[in-house]
Amino acid sequence: MxxxxxxxxxxxxxxxxxxxxxxxxxxxxxxxxxxxxxxxxxxxxxxxxxxxxxxxxxxxxxxxxxxxxxxxxxNKNSEGMSLPKLSAQEALLLSLAEEYLIKLLPANIAASLDGFFQEAKHKLNPTGNSSKEREWLKKVRVVSETQPLLPPKISTETFNSISEALFHDRLLNIEYYNAKQEQKSVLVMPLGLAQQGQRMYLVCRFDGYDNERSIAVHRVRKATVSSFGFERPKEFKLSQYDADGRFGFGEGELVKLSFSINKQVGRYLFETPLSEDQTIDEYDNKMNVMATVVESKQLKCWLLGFGDNVWNVRLIK
Incomplete structure (x- = not known):
């Protein structure tokens, strides 16, 4: 045997x-x-x-x-087991996926795609015939809405363990420190990964609790995949967790927000409204805005960022 x-x-x-x-x-x-x-x-x-x-x-x-x-x-004339020949368009798509989506792929899948990513880079190299597709990579970019920050350092070994546990629905032992620099060691049920700007968060349930929490992945010093699996809670949806403002440090409580804003500063709210029910009353030099939003620290920071250009702020619960 x-x-x-x-x-x-x-x-x-x-x-x-x-x-x-x-x-x-x-x-x-x-x-x-x-x-x-x-x-x-x-x-x-x-x-x-x-x-x-x-x-x-x-x-x-x-x-x-x-x-x-x-x-x-x-051998170029061999059928072999080489990767399928990529078109220039497929190589472009893979290159963009590697740059912007690689952290959201399970680590084992990302690793298995490495050959495709390498093939895509070779297809788009300067000596090839895919000049238009290669130039496209220089013509598009995801930009930050806030002051650009360098991404925090994340241990590859730690991230791979988190990814593995999330992919296979396994319990995870983690050692991490919180925002107060307090060291913690807990057993968690990993439920999702979310990238917010340069930071990545692990959404999980602590052993013995039935509520979800977010832990910054770069604060996890060690992660060990347990041999024990778990059944994902049917009521949990990562999309709803996000909609409830949990990544903005909210608790999902909806409030009616109203405020006045300098007309020149707030005009973009016509193009990108705060909510589906947003209303705006225009005056000579100001706008009165009303919208239903999730109350959160992120909302408060957003309002404070306008300084004296925003006033008469009210939150009606």
């Missing part, structure tokens, strides 16, 4: 290596070693090198021995 298990593991490893050998460019044993580590396959570099030597003998794989480290790729 042990021999059969070892054979299956060897075949699985060879298959994962074959999937990651590209046709359009070369990859080194070290790069393959890192890609396999990202999806949880722990083998030493020498094992990967031995597998590559064996695969070169049995498959139409070219090893470039002109310099070290050696590069490997499928």
């Amino acid at each position: 042990a021999k059969k298990s070892n054979t299956q593991e060897s075949l699985a490893l060879a298959f994962e290596i074959l999937k990651r050998i590209p046709k359009s460019h070369q990859v080194t044993a070290k790069e393959l070693h890192q890609q396999l580590q990202h999806i949880g396959i722990e083998r030493d570099l020498r094992t990967i090198q031995r597998n590559l030597e064996m695969l070169c003998e049995h498959f139409d794989i070219i090893r470039d021995e002109r310099s070290k480290p050696y590069g490997y790729r499928w």
Whole structure:
């Protein structure tokens, strides 16, 4: 039985290596070693090198021995197991997804897509024929509405554990510190991940409680995936959690907000209203605004940011 298990593991490893050998460019044993580590396959570099030597003998794989480290790729005329040839449009889509969505993908899926991302970069390189698509990446950008901040540092190992527990619905042991710098160690039920600006939050339930909380992922010092699973609460929806203003430090309580604002400053509220029921009364130099919103610290900070340009603020519960 042990021999059969070892054979299956060897075949699985060879298959994962074959999937990651590209046709359009070369990859080194070290790069393959890192890609396999990202999806949880722990083998030493020498094992990967031995597998590559064996695969070169049995498959139409070219090893470039002109310099070290050696590069490997499928023969361009071979059907092989290389990734499907990407169109310029598909390469553009993948490049944008990697830049803006990679943190919202489960870590194991993001790692499995690494070969596609590398293929997309190669497709859009300056020596290729996809100049218009490559230039498009320079023509679009997601910009910040507030003062730009550098993203906080998040441990890759910690994030991978959080992602794994969330993906498989497993309980998670975490060690973190809160805003008061107090150290905590808790068992949580991970329910969602949300990115707000440069910060990422883990929405979870603490063991023994039936309410949800948000923990800044960069404050998690250590995360260990439990072997115990859990059933996600049917009443919980991440979209509703967001709609209730929980990421703006609110409790979901709706209030009727009214205020006066300098007309020049507040004119954009015609284009991007606060709510579906927003109403605006215009005067010579001011506007009176009324809307139903979620009461939160974020709302208060938004109003304070206008300084003397906003007055007569009222919240009716």
